[in-house]
Amino acid sequence: MKRKFNYYLLILPLLALFASCSRDVFDEYYGRPDYLEDPIYQRLEELGNFKNFTVLIEKAGYKDILSKSGYWTLFAPNDEAFTKYFQENGISDVSKIDDATASKIVKYALVFNAFRTDQLSDYQSGTGWIIDQAFRRRTAYYDGFKYDVGFDGVRRLIVDVNRNGGLLNATVNGVPVIDNNNKYITYFDKEYFAAKKLNASDYNFFYPNATFTDFNVLGGFIKEANIIAENGVIQEVTEVSLPLNSIDVHLKSDPNYSIFYDILQNNFVTYPFSSLMTNNYRNFSGNSEDVFVKTYNPNLVFSPNNENYLKAVDNDGQNDAYTLLAPNNDAMQVFITDVLTKHFKYEELPQYVFQDLVNAHMVAGAVWPSLKGQYQNGLKEELRFDFATDVEDKKVLSNGFFIGTNKVQKSNIFFSVYTSAYLNPNYSLAVRLFNDGSGYREIVSNIDSKFTLFLPSDSVLQALGYSYNTIQLRWEYLSPNGAISETGTAARNRLLRLFYNCIVPTPDGELDNIATTSGVIRTGDNELFGEYIQWDNNKIYAAGTIVAGNAVNILGSERQENGITYFIDKFPEFSTEFQGLAISRLATQNAQYSSFFNYLRNSNIYRASDGKIDGTDLGTSYTFIVPNNAAIAKAVTDGVLPASPTTTIAGQRDLIADFIRYHIIVARTASNDNLTNGLFETLRRDSKGEKTYVNINSEAKNLKFSDNSGTTANFILASSNNLADRSLIHLVDNYLKLTE
Template sequence: MKKKLHRYLFVFSFLALLSSCSKDTFDEYYGRPENLEDPIFQQLEARGNFKNLTALIDKAGYKDILSKSGYWTMMAPNDEAFTKFFQEKGFSDVSKVDAETAGKIVRYALVYNAFREDQLADYQSALGWVPDNAYRRRTAFYDGFITKTIDGKATVTVDSNRNNRAGTGINYFVTGDSNNKYITYFEKDYFAAQKLSAYDYNFFYPNKQYTGSNVLDGTIKEANIIAENGIIHEVTQVSLPLVNLDQYLEQNSQYSLFHDVMEKNLVTYVFNQDATNTYHNYTGKSDNVSVKVWDPALPFSPNNENFLKDSDNDGQNGAYTMFVPDNASFQAFINTVLLKNYPSLDKLPKYVFQDLFKAHVVANTVWPSKVATSNNALDEDVRFNMSTDIKEAKVLSNGFFYGTNKVQASDLFFSVYTSAYLDPKFTLATRLFNDGSGFKQMISNIDQKYTLFLPSDAVLRGLGFDYDINRSEWKYTNPTTGLVEANGPSRFRLLRVLYNGIIPTPNGELNNLSGSGIIRSGDNIIPGEYIKWSNNKVFAAGNEVAGNTVSILGYEDKQNGRTYYINGILNYSEEYAGLKIKRLGTATGSNSSFFYNYLLNSALFDVTTGKIQGVDVGSFYTFIIPSNAAITQAVKNGVLPGTPATGVPNYNPTLPQDKELITEFIRYHILALQTASNDGLTTGLVETLHRDKLSEKTYITVSSVPGTLSFTDNNKGTSTTPPVNRTANFIPASSNNLADRSLIHIVDNYLLYKE
């Protein structure tokens, strides 16, 4: 209580002291310093060359605001600039400029916060100033509420002031944010730091001189005029507020087709209570207000003036970029690409329009000289030649606009992926390509050549595959048993089937299927299984088991390869590879029967299921099976049980050490985790199923170039005995036999591991 009383007595005493002072003393201590510069309005008025500007400030109702305290930067057009402006706009003098236009000029010339010229290039980040990293500033101008005709009805609308980010919890409209427009300037320090040049300015303003101190198409004539409430920069051009990307598209008839397609498919007008309340309070009118909302799948909203708003000022150093095709080029694209298989645009899936938008935008600034190093929102190169493909370039309030005479040659619309993507007969394949499998990114890569074997929805459904849209899950019904697999396993089944139909063909290896051959699916990072072709029919291991092949119904060529339309699926085998070895070994005249009989009588093999110990369904293997002659030689050399004098095998020896010889021999001829063929894709040391006496892995060297394949054992020898390494070459006519993610080769020699 004493402390509080003491405080009150102090305040009372201080006030009493003030009351006893003379008015002159009070004014001297608390009055406005004599050396303080006049406010912005008075400064402009006193200089004498801003008569038109001060008249418009008065007309716009900003005289009082700019005559007292504040913190502004004013890009102030001088009277000479207004003389040009009046001539261009048809005004005889300043008195003919209406109050609305006056307000636009004044508010767009007013930048929040005071910046010296040498600060304009610096970015006000959340962590502090970043030198030479800004080229824009937020102005006092905003559009506010606009009445439009929506679906034949006059509707009060307001633009989104945030990007509509799906799943982030960020609202597309924030109450209290007026969506202020930005003004762009071209300052020498920023240009130097970003390695830009006069080219980057003159691309937008070809008839203007780049000075290193340009504000839009004007120049700062005199900088850093200090005022009590900010800083004035005298400029040589009058600037009306620039439209944003959305507004420019809406107003420019050259791009009306692109605008109309995007507006119809990617824009909604959503009633907003907060915006409605603000409108009622501001105007006294009772209309409801709708926010113009762009689709949440897009990287940005073209009507949002605030850039990303990850931090308050990120619009100072970032803006959006759009490349928009003119009506003629976009119409040609619609006719030849989008509607090749669809009857009309309204039948296209929404994701097509989302991707089409993404193909033509960059969620950041693309300066003319930096196009070659820029990526669009699909993470593709921006594929426009700035010398031949750009009709016009515009600096707008929230980004750069490039009008083009062509459509972005997007991977999605010109690759083998397009065959499914833009055809309603292939929605199941497209859905799986797009659902995070990575297949879309693979086969739409325009820089890699592929052959795609593509089954239609009718084919897949006929074989038991389907997708339940209501439950958002895949389904597989076994055509033979009628058993239904759950979502995960059924999706995995189709993934594996479709992956069998994706083949890297850098040299068009499958453009002619009239002969025969074998080729690996997938890519080098995630190798797939091998498929074969013969006389225009294709098949995988599962087709061989089922006794069927797949026929070609037709094809089309794309920029990165060929799509074959097929009447079946390249199915995988679900049986153990041992059953394929059994069929090979028991066939009439088999050249692998000796090896099979050793396997049959070993403890490794289950003759009913085909299971070989250590060999699992779904893993990659290479089986190296010595021919009958090679097995005979192995018996003669005492490597396998039998009669050495004649080479006759003993498939079922009684001695434990002989049984062990057979087991280790078989294991050493099975390569684990890799599938090797005569295509040069698998070379070097490859692990076998054999383990040494210390249970360490053993290896075989695979040598493969197109047309040849050999295997060499890796005997280390001793300090006194050099290693003797044997090589077995595959026998082409009886090798490359398909099994579950495996190949089975018949070779002309046996391999031998020695400790």
């Protein structure tokens, strides 16, 4: 034992010597290099012009953090910036700034990750850096838990929702992803401006009293850039910045926009309980209060209190932000009185009306004034504001731009003929059909195109047998005489066709004087043609109403931005009979149709029982060209038609059939309205089975048909434009002949 003890007495000094040598080698290899700059806090002290800011760093408890390793960008306000801040806020010196304010200033100046100015304009996308596409960075500041009084008057402890779409928290594979809704700071860099084709006016729009420089940070600028520290980069700035409000908080704090804010709060905000946030709060504070999440309806373009932008990828808030264009109280009050409550009581307005109103003033992007025409609001409309005259307030906020306006967006929804139904409770069935994917809303609500809308009320529709089953969610139709009963798709399709007869493009106000004029006009849209209807001194006729021997009466009207709505007592009904019967009636009413009809009814392509002409079908568009008696006589003289309509000779009967077919234009209805010009297919085939064509010219209030030899048949206005199922029947002064 003694020998072993002596041995250890000898070996211990040697081990100590070796350990000392190893530590020197370790420190030399892994120790802090002499060439490194000091950490951020020490660098600020060395530079000497951040004395006020370093005091705030200590008050905020960030001295230790900024004196250690890390990876930060610090927008550090210099002492000159603080002198200005003291003067503006009536503060004598930095000692008068409390700890809470100090924490706000420091955290909002602190950006995650270290960036030089040439990197701050680059967007850290999920697929890599995108050059010159960023103008914002996430800061270390977030609001956290706070109290809020809801529209119900209840005071709650809340956190703001950190995602759009009503989500309480984002999840990945079902596991909550907690982020603190950190606020962003906005800067204006010449590289970003150049890439976006912006200019100084875009900056001065928000900061009219500041000078646009190479790199502005909010209302100030970077005086000295890229001061390197061990744990990040310092950017010396000329302005002290407190954390900016969110759009939600700013709107709440400005009484000039209280009506718009109340609409948001009363219709789209809920406060669901969050067990996750409650546990976090209780663990953090030791208190036992419940925590709720202030959540906006997912049908809005964005949640005004969400600081995270879309969060489709982690850093997309660097690349874009929201914009709210909020009308002031005066503009809102006029709009409520003149538009919203023209037929509704305010308290009875459906929520979807407020939803459309709010979305009309929301843009899921940062709206730069010089690029105003490139943006669309939440209703996919261009922004209809003059930024020089219609804007009274504008602010850069933590989650986007706020633009206060003295007018309401002239939205399609609220200023078009569609509005006559949309904002009148007596027309809810029409609104339901327009909005169910039919596309009719998009047609008639376009204020850049002029329309006339014929609109039946709910009571008119119900009297005609139409209803909507809200339990089975389907349209239903039972004709007043009980002869026809349809449900679901069949009933909806019937209504769709009827309502399409009620939509009329009138670019030149063709129906403005409907009470004292008459004529024929095409319904539908310029891309998908409807049928023709007639009007005559406050009465409307479609093919079906003519067959039934009645008319649609105009009950009243309402002028809108893009045309006139006429309220009607029934539908302009479509016809369910074949066009041959319409020609038959014309022949009894007008002798000039008789010769042609004699050949038609005796031909081998006509079915006398129902008037069907072979090759034609109900629901398909046609134009029937009917030569008058003199033209038919000429065709007989020229040998194009046999002398007798009742001939039994097969070859002659074929001539009659071909003659009739060549006078029927397929898939197009033509009138003298300059809407149909060019070559159009006929029902006839030539001897080789190929399609044949007739040229139509509908210019100058006239209508001409020409065959392939150049022979022209002119329509006779007084006897033309006769309605049939999706068709017009015209009397002409000549016949057409196919030359092969």
